[in-house]
Amino acid sequence: RRVVGDRHVHERHRRRSVRDREGAAARGLVAAQRGVADRERGTVALFITCLADLMRPATAFAAVRLLESAGFTVVIPEQQSCCGQPGYNNGDYRGARALAQRTIAQLEAYPHVVLPSGSCAGMLRHHYPALLEGEWQVRAQALAGRVYELTQFLREVADYTPQPVTLAGPVAYHDACAGLRELGIRREPRELLQAAGVEVRELAQRDVCCGFGGTFCAKMPEISAKMADDKLRDIEASGARDVVAGDIGCLLALAGRARRLNKDLRFRHIAEVLAGDMDDDGIGAPPRSGRGH
Numbered sequence: 001r002r003v004v005g006d007r008h009v010h011e012r013h014r015r016r017s018v019r020d021r022e023g024a025a026a027r028g029l030v031a032a033q034r035g036v037a038d039r040e041r042g043t044v045a046l047f048i049t050c051l052a053d054l055m056r057p058a059t060a061f062a063a064v065r066l067l068e069s070a071g072f073t074v075v076i077p078e079q080q081s082c083c084g085q086p087g088y089n090n091g092d093y094r095g096a097r098a099l100a101q102r103t104i105a106q107l108e109a110y111p112h113v114v115l116p117s118g119s120c121a122g123m124l125r126h127h128y129p130a131l132l133e134g135e136w137q138v139r140a141q142a143l144a145g146r147v148y149e150l151t152q153f154l155r156e157v158a159d160y161t162p163q164p165v166t167l168a169g170p171v172a173y174h175d176a177c178a179g180l181r182e183l184g185i186r187r188e189p190r191e192l193l194q195a196a197g198v199e200v201r202e203l204a205q206r207d208v209c210c211g212f213g214g215t216f217c218a219k220m221p222e223i224s225a226k227m228a229d230d231k232l233r234d235i236e237a238s239g240a241r242d243v244v245a246g247d248i249g250c251l252l253a254l255a256g257r258a259r260r261l262n263k264d265l266r267f268r269h270i271a272e273v274l275a276g277d278m279d280d281d282g283i284g285a286p287p288r289s290g291r292g293h
Helices: 009-014 018-026 029-033 050-054 055-069 087-088 093-107 118-131 136-144 150-156 177-179 189-194 221-238 248-260 271-273
Strands: 043-046 072-074 113-115 146-148 169-176 244-245 266-269
Touching: 009 018, 029 055, 043 055, 050 055, 050 189, 050 248, 055 072, 055 150, 055 266, 055 271, 087 093, 087 118, 093 136, 113 118, 113 150, 118 136, 118 146, 118 177, 146 150, 150 189, 150 271, 169 189, 169 248, 189 271, 221 248, 244 248, 244 271, 266 271
Parallel strands: 043 072, 043 113, 113 146, 169 244, 244 266
Antiparallel strands: none
């Protein structure tokens, strides 16, 4: 079953929740995987993340295809929920601890845990051990050593070479802050894109935040918008029309700002590009032919 993501906010309020409709379908991949023997390279637990679940299930499906192409059996724990990062970043440590313990209990049995987000992966790897104490801290530390962002896993563990993909032109790659600063991810996505035959244009200020920053964009919208405008100008100066990143939050924020400013840019998660899933106009694009994005 193919799931189409990127519902607009008013559609999410008007219709039955996306989590009930599309997120359940994404997690429902478990049913299709039951009874399938483990692949030769072992099992990977995919932590979908809230934004993939609610806003862009296509990213989760693309991640599944990539991991399976690399020779792994992909399991999606059915009871996974938010990793707790929004509460943690806003001082709700009690709520974050509860979610962290729930997540650890869901994932600690798996040899590898992969996330299509450097932000959420950084939360599991670095912030869970700092947030928890006692037995739960020990369990968090044990899990942290098996947590990977998607491109990091594909390069460092799977040694994966993607199939060639066809794009109309070069892409500008945006380094999301958490992946870059907390996990040290820079070369992995570029190596994967280049191996797939994609020309990557570097941004003049590639280490600068796009202005999203989770709840930062809601707390300080004027500063956030200025940072997004600067990033969009940098992207346009690169000559690329397609913008690729490893975190949906950055892509949603930049896509929304670009649409407000009538910028002719398309935004895609790297998993979708590497999987060749480019049959829509990208994240944040308006509906086309009756199809929601």
